Protein backbone atom coordinates (compact mmCIF):
# COMPACT_ATOMS: atom_id res chain seq x y z
CA UNK A 439 0.00 0.00 0.00
CA UNK A 440 1.41 3.42 -0.87
CA UNK A 441 0.26 7.00 -0.51
CA UNK A 442 -2.35 8.48 1.78
CA UNK A 443 -5.81 7.16 2.64
CA UNK A 444 -8.84 8.67 4.34
CA UNK A 445 -10.48 5.31 5.17
CA UNK A 446 -7.81 2.70 4.41
CA UNK A 447 -9.98 -0.33 5.26
CA UNK A 448 -12.82 0.70 3.01
CA UNK A 449 -10.60 1.96 0.22
CA UNK A 450 -8.62 -1.29 0.09
CA UNK A 451 -11.43 -3.74 1.02
CA UNK A 452 -11.23 -6.93 -0.99
CA UNK A 453 -13.29 -7.11 -4.16
CA UNK A 454 -15.48 -9.78 -2.52
CA UNK A 455 -16.11 -7.53 0.45
CA UNK A 456 -17.08 -4.69 -1.87
CA UNK A 457 -19.53 -6.92 -3.77
CA UNK A 458 -21.10 -8.15 -0.52
CA UNK A 459 -21.47 -4.57 0.67
CA UNK A 460 -23.05 -3.57 -2.63
CA UNK A 461 -25.56 -6.42 -2.48
CA UNK A 462 -26.66 -5.53 1.06
CA UNK A 463 -26.86 -1.83 0.30
CA UNK A 464 -28.71 -2.30 -2.97
CA UNK A 465 -31.46 -4.26 -1.16
CA UNK A 466 -31.76 -1.51 1.45
CA UNK A 467 -31.79 1.37 -0.99
CA UNK A 468 -34.32 -0.30 -3.32
CA UNK A 469 -36.69 -0.64 -0.34
CA UNK A 470 -35.97 2.93 0.76
CA UNK A 471 -36.84 4.59 -2.56
CA UNK A 472 -39.82 2.29 -3.14
CA UNK A 473 -41.42 3.01 0.19
CA UNK A 474 -40.53 6.73 0.33
CA UNK A 475 -41.32 8.04 -3.13
CA UNK A 476 -44.46 7.49 -5.23
CA UNK A 477 -42.78 8.45 -8.53
CA UNK A 478 -40.04 5.87 -8.07
CA UNK A 479 -42.52 3.28 -6.78
CA UNK A 480 -44.58 3.75 -9.95
CA UNK A 481 -41.43 3.20 -12.05
CA UNK A 482 -40.74 -0.08 -10.18
CA UNK A 483 -44.33 -1.19 -10.64
CA UNK A 484 -44.20 -0.38 -14.36
CA UNK A 485 -41.36 -2.97 -14.57
CA UNK A 486 -43.45 -5.40 -12.52
CA UNK A 487 -41.00 -5.49 -9.62
CA UNK A 488 -40.86 -4.62 -5.95
CA UNK A 489 -37.98 -4.35 -3.48
CA UNK A 490 -38.28 -8.08 -2.67
CA UNK A 491 -36.99 -8.87 -6.17
CA UNK A 492 -33.62 -7.32 -5.35
CA UNK A 493 -31.52 -9.93 -3.56
CA UNK A 494 -28.00 -9.15 -4.78
CA UNK A 495 -26.03 -6.81 -6.97
CA UNK A 496 -26.78 -8.96 -10.04
CA UNK A 497 -30.46 -8.03 -9.71
CA UNK A 498 -29.69 -4.41 -10.53
CA UNK A 499 -30.69 -5.02 -14.17
CA UNK A 500 -34.28 -5.56 -13.02
CA UNK A 501 -34.52 -1.96 -11.79
CA UNK A 502 -35.91 0.87 -13.93
CA UNK A 503 -33.52 3.39 -15.50
CA UNK A 504 -33.66 7.12 -14.68
CA UNK A 505 -32.34 10.06 -16.66
CA UNK A 506 -32.14 13.84 -16.37
CA UNK A 507 -35.65 14.08 -17.75
CA UNK A 508 -36.98 12.15 -14.72
CA UNK A 509 -35.57 14.90 -12.48
CA UNK A 510 -36.88 17.72 -14.62
CA UNK A 511 -40.39 16.29 -14.86
CA UNK A 512 -40.64 16.24 -11.09
CA UNK A 513 -39.03 19.61 -10.38
CA UNK A 514 -38.43 20.76 -7.70
CA UNK A 515 -38.64 17.96 -5.09
CA UNK A 516 -40.94 15.37 -6.64
CA UNK A 517 -38.23 12.68 -6.53
CA UNK A 518 -37.21 13.39 -2.95
CA UNK A 519 -37.25 10.41 -0.56
CA UNK A 520 -36.84 12.39 2.68
CA UNK A 521 -39.29 14.45 4.71
CA UNK A 522 -38.96 18.17 3.89
CA UNK A 523 -37.90 18.95 7.47
CA UNK A 524 -35.03 16.47 7.16
CA UNK A 525 -33.37 18.48 4.38
CA UNK A 526 -30.15 20.33 5.16
CA UNK A 527 -28.90 21.67 1.81
CA UNK A 528 -29.61 21.62 -1.91
CA UNK A 529 -27.70 22.09 -5.15
CA UNK A 530 -28.92 22.51 -8.66
CA UNK A 531 -27.61 22.43 -12.20
CA UNK A 532 -29.26 24.12 -15.14
CA UNK A 533 -28.24 22.13 -18.21
CA UNK A 534 -29.45 22.73 -21.72
CA UNK A 535 -33.25 22.58 -21.52
CA UNK A 536 -33.67 25.30 -18.92
CA UNK A 537 -35.48 23.18 -16.30
CA UNK A 538 -32.97 22.61 -13.53
CA UNK A 539 -31.97 19.35 -11.88
CA UNK A 540 -32.31 19.65 -8.09
CA UNK A 541 -30.39 17.58 -5.57
CA UNK A 542 -31.52 17.74 -1.93
CA UNK A 543 -29.30 16.51 0.94
CA UNK A 544 -29.95 15.37 4.50
CA UNK A 545 -27.19 15.87 7.07
CA UNK A 546 -26.16 12.24 6.52
CA UNK A 547 -25.93 12.91 2.77
CA UNK A 548 -23.64 15.86 3.44
CA UNK A 549 -21.44 13.58 5.54
CA UNK A 550 -21.40 11.01 2.71
CA UNK A 551 -20.36 13.75 0.26
CA UNK A 552 -17.66 14.95 2.64
CA UNK A 553 -16.37 11.39 3.02
CA UNK A 554 -16.13 10.74 -0.74
CA UNK A 555 -14.47 14.09 -1.36
CA UNK A 556 -12.09 13.68 1.61
CA UNK A 557 -10.96 10.34 0.12
CA UNK A 558 -10.14 12.23 -3.08
CA UNK A 559 -8.10 14.87 -1.27
CA UNK A 560 -6.09 12.23 0.61
CA UNK A 561 -5.69 10.13 -2.53
CA UNK A 562 -4.05 13.18 -4.18
CA UNK A 563 -1.68 13.46 -1.22
CA UNK A 564 -3.36 16.22 0.83
CA UNK A 565 -2.49 16.09 4.53
CA UNK A 566 -4.32 17.68 7.47
CA UNK A 567 -3.61 21.40 7.63
CA UNK A 568 -2.63 21.74 3.94
CA UNK A 569 -3.66 25.15 2.54
CA UNK A 570 -6.36 24.27 0.00
CA UNK A 571 -7.72 26.87 -2.36
CA UNK A 572 -11.22 26.22 -3.66
CA UNK A 573 -11.93 28.12 -6.89
CA UNK A 574 -15.34 26.86 -8.15
CA UNK A 575 -18.25 29.12 -7.19
CA UNK A 576 -20.01 28.67 -3.85
CA UNK A 577 -23.67 28.56 -4.73
CA UNK A 578 -26.13 26.31 -6.48
CA UNK A 579 -23.30 24.72 -8.50
CA UNK A 580 -22.02 21.86 -6.36
CA UNK A 581 -18.30 22.44 -7.05
CA UNK A 582 -17.43 25.00 -4.35
CA UNK A 583 -19.43 23.49 -1.49
CA UNK A 584 -18.47 19.91 -2.31
CA UNK A 585 -14.79 20.72 -2.23
CA UNK A 586 -15.48 22.57 1.02
CA UNK A 587 -17.37 19.70 2.73
CA UNK A 588 -14.58 17.30 1.76
CA UNK A 589 -11.83 19.63 2.91
CA UNK A 590 -13.58 20.00 6.27
CA UNK A 591 -13.77 16.23 6.65
CA UNK A 592 -10.11 15.83 5.68
CA UNK A 593 -8.99 18.55 8.11
CA UNK A 594 -7.47 20.81 5.47
CA UNK A 595 -6.89 24.55 5.85
CA UNK A 596 -9.57 25.96 3.57
CA UNK A 597 -9.12 29.07 1.44
CA UNK A 598 -12.68 29.46 0.03
CA UNK A 599 -11.72 31.81 -2.80
CA UNK A 600 -14.74 31.04 -5.00
CA UNK A 601 -14.85 31.84 -8.71
CA UNK A 602 -13.02 34.46 -10.73
CA UNK A 603 -10.55 37.29 -10.20
CA UNK A 604 -7.50 35.35 -11.25
CA UNK A 605 -4.94 37.94 -10.15
CA UNK A 606 -6.44 37.82 -6.65
CA UNK A 607 -6.42 33.99 -6.71
CA UNK A 608 -2.71 34.07 -7.47
CA UNK A 609 -2.10 36.59 -4.69
CA UNK A 610 -4.01 34.39 -2.23
CA UNK A 611 -2.10 31.31 -3.29
CA UNK A 612 1.21 33.11 -2.74
CA UNK A 613 0.26 34.75 0.56
CA UNK A 614 -1.22 31.60 2.08
CA UNK A 615 1.19 29.04 0.57
CA UNK A 616 -1.57 27.13 -1.23
CA UNK A 617 -0.48 23.49 -1.63
CA UNK A 618 -3.73 22.14 -3.09
CA UNK A 619 -5.60 24.00 -5.82
CA UNK A 620 -9.06 22.84 -6.89
CA UNK A 621 -11.30 23.98 -9.72
CA UNK A 622 -12.97 23.32 -13.02
CA UNK A 623 -10.49 22.34 -15.74
CA UNK A 624 -10.76 25.56 -17.75
CA UNK A 625 -10.12 27.66 -14.66
CA UNK A 626 -6.96 25.71 -13.89
CA UNK A 627 -5.82 26.61 -17.39
CA UNK A 628 -6.70 30.25 -16.86
CA UNK A 629 -4.61 30.39 -13.69
CA UNK A 630 -1.72 28.83 -15.60
CA UNK A 631 -1.99 31.43 -18.36
CA UNK A 632 -2.23 34.40 -16.00
CA UNK A 633 0.76 33.12 -14.04
CA UNK A 634 2.63 33.08 -17.33
CA UNK A 635 1.54 36.62 -18.26
CA UNK A 636 2.47 37.91 -14.79
CA UNK A 637 5.75 35.96 -14.93
CA UNK A 638 4.81 34.55 -11.52
CA UNK A 639 5.24 31.09 -10.02
CA UNK A 640 3.55 29.28 -7.15
CA UNK A 641 6.44 27.36 -5.61
CA UNK A 642 4.37 25.92 -2.74
CA UNK A 643 1.69 24.53 -5.03
CA UNK A 644 2.00 20.74 -5.44
CA UNK A 645 -1.46 19.34 -6.13
CA UNK A 646 -4.11 20.38 -8.67
CA UNK A 647 -7.57 18.78 -8.52
CA UNK A 648 -9.66 19.65 -11.56
CA UNK A 649 -12.79 18.32 -13.21
CA UNK A 650 -16.33 19.16 -14.34
CA UNK A 651 -15.24 19.12 -17.98
CA UNK A 652 -13.67 16.68 -20.40
CA UNK A 653 -10.00 16.63 -19.47
CA UNK A 654 -7.77 15.20 -22.18
CA UNK A 655 -4.47 13.49 -21.34
CA UNK A 656 -2.58 16.08 -23.34
CA UNK A 657 -4.14 18.91 -21.37
CA UNK A 658 -3.23 17.13 -18.13
CA UNK A 659 0.37 16.84 -19.31
CA UNK A 660 0.40 20.49 -20.24
CA UNK A 661 -0.93 21.50 -16.82
CA UNK A 662 1.52 19.23 -15.02
CA UNK A 663 4.49 20.80 -16.75
CA UNK A 664 3.04 24.34 -16.87
CA UNK A 665 2.30 24.47 -13.15
CA UNK A 666 5.01 22.03 -12.06
CA UNK A 667 2.49 20.04 -9.98
CA UNK A 668 0.66 16.72 -9.99
CA UNK A 669 -2.77 16.99 -11.60
CA UNK A 670 -5.86 14.88 -10.80
CA UNK A 671 -9.08 14.33 -12.74
CA UNK A 672 -12.03 14.51 -10.33
CA UNK A 673 -15.48 13.27 -11.30
CA UNK A 674 -18.97 13.72 -9.97
CA UNK A 675 -22.27 15.32 -10.86
CA UNK A 676 -25.30 16.99 -9.30
CA UNK A 677 -27.38 13.79 -9.51
CA UNK A 678 -24.88 11.56 -7.67
CA UNK A 679 -24.44 14.15 -4.92
CA UNK A 680 -21.77 16.40 -6.44
CA UNK A 681 -18.06 16.70 -7.06
CA UNK A 682 -15.92 13.83 -5.81
CA UNK A 683 -18.85 11.51 -5.08
CA UNK A 684 -17.88 9.23 -7.93
CA UNK A 685 -14.13 9.45 -7.49
CA UNK A 686 -10.83 10.52 -8.99
CA UNK A 687 -7.57 9.10 -10.31
CA UNK A 688 -4.82 8.30 -7.79
CA UNK A 689 -1.11 9.17 -8.01
CA UNK A 690 -0.64 6.18 -10.36
CA UNK A 691 -2.91 8.03 -12.85
CA UNK A 692 -4.20 4.73 -14.11
CA UNK A 693 -7.94 5.41 -14.27
CA UNK A 694 -10.61 7.08 -12.15
CA UNK A 695 -11.38 5.08 -8.99
CA UNK A 696 -15.14 5.02 -8.40
CA UNK A 697 -16.14 4.65 -4.72
CA UNK A 698 -17.87 1.30 -5.07
CA UNK A 699 -19.06 1.04 -1.48
CA UNK A 700 -21.21 4.10 -2.26
CA UNK A 701 -22.07 3.58 -5.93
CA UNK A 702 -22.67 0.78 -8.43
CA UNK A 703 -21.58 1.47 -11.96
CA UNK A 704 -22.84 -0.07 -15.18
CA UNK A 705 -21.69 0.79 -18.68
CA UNK A 706 -24.39 0.33 -21.28
CA UNK A 707 -24.61 0.63 -25.01
CA UNK A 708 -26.71 3.83 -25.17
CA UNK A 709 -29.20 2.65 -27.80
CA UNK A 710 -29.76 -0.97 -26.75
CA UNK A 711 -29.16 -0.45 -22.99
CA UNK A 712 -27.15 -3.70 -23.05
CA UNK A 713 -23.93 -3.81 -20.98
CA UNK A 714 -20.72 -3.43 -22.99
CA UNK A 715 -17.57 -5.46 -22.36
CA UNK A 716 -14.79 -4.03 -20.19
CA UNK A 717 -12.62 -1.70 -22.26
CA UNK A 718 -15.47 -0.82 -24.61
CA UNK A 719 -16.97 2.62 -24.49
CA UNK A 720 -20.56 3.12 -23.42
CA UNK A 721 -22.82 5.27 -21.27
CA UNK A 722 -22.10 5.31 -17.58
CA UNK A 723 -25.12 4.40 -15.43
CA UNK A 724 -24.98 5.02 -11.68
CA UNK A 725 -26.87 3.73 -8.66
CA UNK A 726 -26.33 5.49 -5.31
CA UNK A 727 -26.20 3.05 -2.41
CA UNK A 728 -25.82 5.27 0.62
CA UNK A 729 -27.67 8.52 0.03
CA UNK A 730 -30.98 9.25 1.70
CA UNK A 731 -32.73 12.32 0.25
CA UNK A 732 -32.47 11.33 -3.40
CA UNK A 733 -30.48 8.22 -4.18
CA UNK A 734 -30.38 7.76 -7.94
CA UNK A 735 -31.33 4.34 -9.26
CA UNK A 736 -29.67 3.33 -12.54
CA UNK A 737 -29.21 6.96 -13.53
CA UNK A 738 -28.16 7.39 -17.16
CA UNK A 739 -25.41 9.98 -16.82
CA UNK A 740 -25.05 10.64 -20.55
CA UNK A 741 -21.26 10.44 -19.98
CA UNK A 742 -19.17 8.15 -22.16
CA UNK A 743 -16.40 6.06 -20.66
CA UNK A 744 -15.14 2.49 -20.36
CA UNK A 745 -13.88 0.18 -17.61
CA UNK A 746 -10.11 0.41 -17.42
CA UNK A 747 -9.51 -2.18 -14.72
CA UNK A 748 -11.23 -4.18 -11.99
CA UNK A 749 -7.92 -5.27 -10.46
CA UNK A 750 -6.34 -3.86 -7.33
CA UNK A 751 -4.43 -0.72 -8.33
CA UNK A 752 -0.76 0.00 -7.65
CA UNK A 753 -1.95 2.44 -4.95
CA UNK A 754 -3.61 -0.43 -3.03
CA UNK A 755 -7.19 0.60 -3.74
CA UNK A 756 -9.59 -2.01 -5.03
CA UNK A 757 -12.35 0.27 -6.29
CA UNK A 758 -13.00 -0.11 -10.02
CA UNK A 759 -11.15 2.19 -12.41
CA UNK A 760 -12.74 3.96 -15.36
CA UNK A 761 -11.07 5.67 -18.27
CA UNK A 762 -11.43 9.47 -18.28
CA UNK A 763 -14.78 10.68 -19.63
CA UNK A 764 -14.45 11.18 -23.39
CA UNK A 765 -17.62 13.16 -23.95
CA UNK A 766 -21.36 12.91 -23.69
CA UNK A 767 -23.73 10.62 -25.51
CA UNK A 768 -25.30 13.80 -26.81
CA UNK A 769 -22.23 15.92 -27.69
CA UNK A 770 -21.00 13.78 -30.52
CA UNK A 771 -20.67 15.96 -33.59
CA UNK A 772 -21.31 14.64 -37.07
CA UNK A 773 -19.79 16.87 -39.72
CA UNK A 774 -19.52 15.85 -43.34
CA UNK A 775 -20.42 12.33 -42.27
CA UNK A 776 -17.55 12.11 -39.80
CA UNK A 777 -18.41 11.46 -36.13
CA UNK A 778 -16.14 13.09 -33.61
CA UNK A 779 -16.08 14.46 -30.09
CA UNK A 780 -14.85 17.88 -28.98
CA UNK A 781 -12.21 16.07 -26.94
CA UNK A 782 -10.56 14.76 -30.12
CA UNK A 783 -10.17 18.31 -31.36
CA UNK A 784 -8.56 19.27 -28.06
CA UNK A 785 -6.20 16.27 -28.13
CA UNK A 786 -5.07 17.19 -31.64
CA UNK A 787 -4.61 20.90 -30.96
CA UNK A 788 -2.46 20.25 -27.91
CA UNK A 789 0.05 18.43 -30.10
CA UNK A 790 1.06 21.73 -31.72
CA UNK A 791 3.85 23.53 -29.84
CA UNK A 792 2.77 27.09 -29.03
CA UNK A 793 -0.96 26.37 -29.02
CA UNK A 794 -2.81 27.80 -25.99
CA UNK A 795 -5.61 26.05 -24.13
CA UNK A 796 -8.61 28.08 -25.23
CA UNK A 797 -10.38 27.09 -28.41
CA UNK A 798 -13.81 27.18 -30.04
CA UNK A 799 -15.50 24.71 -32.33
CA UNK A 800 -17.90 26.70 -34.49
CA UNK A 801 -20.50 24.82 -36.48
CA UNK A 802 -22.18 26.63 -39.33
CA UNK A 803 -24.68 25.76 -41.94
CA UNK A 804 -23.41 26.44 -45.45
CA UNK A 805 -26.11 25.83 -48.07
CA UNK A 806 -27.72 23.14 -45.96
CA UNK A 807 -24.44 21.36 -45.19
CA UNK A 808 -22.86 21.67 -41.77
CA UNK A 809 -19.27 22.82 -41.71
CA UNK A 810 -16.90 23.46 -38.85
CA UNK A 811 -14.31 26.14 -38.13
CA UNK A 812 -11.86 25.74 -35.27
CA UNK A 813 -10.64 28.96 -33.62
CA UNK A 814 -7.66 28.50 -31.36
CA UNK A 815 -5.45 30.75 -29.29
CA UNK A 816 -1.76 30.31 -30.07
CA UNK A 817 1.64 31.99 -30.21
CA UNK A 818 2.50 33.87 -33.43
CA UNK A 819 4.65 30.93 -34.58
CA UNK A 820 1.50 28.83 -35.14
CA UNK A 821 -0.28 29.12 -38.49
CA UNK A 822 -3.77 28.15 -39.63
CA UNK A 823 -2.16 25.60 -41.95
CA UNK A 824 -0.49 23.83 -39.01
CA UNK A 825 -3.82 23.65 -37.20
CA UNK A 826 -5.63 22.29 -40.26
CA UNK A 827 -2.96 19.67 -40.80
CA UNK A 828 -3.18 18.13 -37.30
CA UNK A 829 -6.96 18.26 -37.39
CA UNK A 830 -7.01 16.41 -40.69
CA UNK A 831 -4.81 13.68 -39.24
CA UNK A 832 -6.93 13.40 -36.09
CA UNK A 833 -10.42 13.69 -37.53
CA UNK A 834 -10.06 12.41 -41.05
CA UNK A 835 -11.36 15.60 -42.63
CA UNK A 836 -10.08 19.13 -42.82
CA UNK A 837 -11.91 21.87 -40.93
CA UNK A 838 -10.76 25.45 -41.36
CA UNK A 839 -8.41 26.53 -38.55
CA UNK A 840 -8.08 30.17 -37.46
CA UNK A 841 -5.39 31.28 -35.03
CA UNK A 842 -5.89 34.07 -32.45
CA UNK A 843 -3.41 35.63 -29.99
CA UNK A 844 -3.45 34.07 -26.48
CA UNK A 845 -6.15 35.63 -24.26
CA UNK A 846 -8.31 37.00 -27.08
CA UNK A 847 -11.06 34.40 -27.54
CA UNK A 848 -14.08 34.78 -25.18
CA UNK A 849 -14.15 32.80 -21.93
CA UNK A 850 -16.97 31.82 -19.61
CA UNK A 851 -16.96 31.77 -15.82
CA UNK A 852 -17.29 28.16 -14.63
CA UNK A 853 -17.37 25.39 -17.19
CA UNK A 854 -15.97 26.29 -20.59
CA UNK A 855 -18.26 26.13 -23.59
CA UNK A 856 -16.40 24.68 -26.55
CA UNK A 857 -19.03 24.12 -29.22
CA UNK A 858 -20.85 27.08 -30.77
CA UNK A 859 -23.36 27.39 -33.59
CA UNK A 860 -23.19 30.22 -36.11
CA UNK A 861 -26.53 31.43 -37.47
CA UNK A 862 -27.04 32.65 -41.04
CA UNK A 863 -26.85 36.27 -39.89
CA UNK A 864 -23.44 35.60 -38.35
CA UNK A 865 -24.61 35.46 -34.70
CA UNK A 866 -22.69 32.90 -32.69
CA UNK A 867 -24.57 31.16 -29.91
Ligand code: DLL
Nearest residue numbers: 531581649650651652671672673674675676681763
Ligand atom coordinates in the same frame (compact mmCIF):
# COMPACT_ATOMS: atom_id res chain seq x y z
O1 DLL B 1 -19.57 19.39 -12.71
C1 DLL B 1 -19.35 18.37 -10.54
C2 DLL B 1 -17.92 18.75 -10.50
C3 DLL B 1 -17.55 20.00 -10.04
C4 DLL B 1 -16.95 17.83 -10.89
C5 DLL B 1 -16.20 20.35 -9.99
C6 DLL B 1 -15.60 18.16 -10.83
C7 DLL B 1 -15.24 19.42 -10.40
P1 DLL B 1 -22.55 19.05 -12.79
O2 DLL B 1 -22.56 20.53 -12.98
O3 DLL B 1 -23.80 18.38 -12.39
O4 DLL B 1 -21.49 18.65 -11.69
O5 DLL B 1 -22.03 18.42 -14.13
C8 DLL B 1 -21.83 17.02 -14.24
O6 DLL B 1 -20.03 17.35 -15.81
O7 DLL B 1 -22.13 14.47 -16.08
C9 DLL B 1 -19.94 15.26 -16.86
O8 DLL B 1 -20.58 15.41 -18.12
C10 DLL B 1 -19.15 16.51 -16.54
N1 DLL B 1 -17.99 16.19 -15.71
C11 DLL B 1 -17.85 16.27 -14.37
N2 DLL B 1 -16.61 15.88 -14.01
C12 DLL B 1 -15.95 15.52 -15.14
C13 DLL B 1 -14.66 15.01 -15.43
C14 DLL B 1 -20.11 18.87 -11.74
N3 DLL B 1 -13.75 14.81 -14.49
C15 DLL B 1 -21.29 16.68 -15.61
N4 DLL B 1 -14.38 14.72 -16.73
C16 DLL B 1 -20.98 15.22 -15.76
C17 DLL B 1 -15.28 14.92 -17.71
C18 DLL B 1 -16.84 15.71 -16.23
N5 DLL B 1 -16.51 15.41 -17.50
